[in-house]
Amino acid sequence: MPELPDVEAFRRYLVEHATGHRIERVTAPDADVIRNTTPQGLGRAMKHRRFAEPERHGKWLLARTEAAAPRGGPTVVLHFGMTGYLSWAGHDEPRHEHDRIVFVCDAGELRVNMMRKLGGVWLASHEDEVAEITGPLGLDAWELGREDLEDLLENRGGGIKAALMDQQFVAGVGNLVADETLWRARIHPARGVADLDRDDIGSLHAALWHVLEESVSQGHVPRQESWLTHARDVDEPRCPRCDTPLEKGSVASRTTYWCPSCQPELK
């Protein structure tokens, strides 16, 4: 599930449940997902810290802890891969089989659930380590202005969907958000960036803004019938706007849906 809107929902969830609570200990039912330390190392760093206000950049969640030293407490860096999510539960509530890491707090526990272990959990002792862990990221898609997008696309080659999905180009856009945005902007996903004019880029930005606005407020990309994403659940998908049967294919090496009528190959 996790694209920008999902991870933003996890961030809010963390604020709602864990921020301010003191960590008593960390348990790792499956230590595989701890990427740069051991369960003991993570436990030692986090023990007796309190969760502070978390941040999100793209699809990365930064679970800050309160400052004990001038430089602040350590940060747990989380990436959810394709199947991760957070849950907050009472100590007595049975754990799910895919709860891989558990931060046992004073009043409950924060569980990191990842069915497929494509994501991970990292420990960053200092701020400069956070950037090393995430690697280079573009501007967060939710913070991207129209002029930012114009400037970025000016120096970019290749296809537009590939650009949107490149986390170094813009951070946070995944397969669903990309398809939904391009459909809303009436731009074929395989079109070259060089072939887009100012109006296209304006539409693209407006579409991205709208898709993120709605998706962030719902905590995920809406699966309602007026959205392209709904097509992924349906047998013979049709365009919610014009009822034309949708096309399905591979663009930027990902399964892609588009409307051949609304999103022509060439402008």
Next chain:
DNA sequence: CAGGATGTTGGGTC
């Protein structure tokens, strides 16, 4: 049983 899934990385190619 094969193939695919909302993600990233590393390798090879042009």
Next chain:
DNA sequence: CGACCCAACATCCT
């Protein structure tokens, strides 16, 4: 260097 493609990772579902 920029961009593309694929395989791999781990697990479940159709």
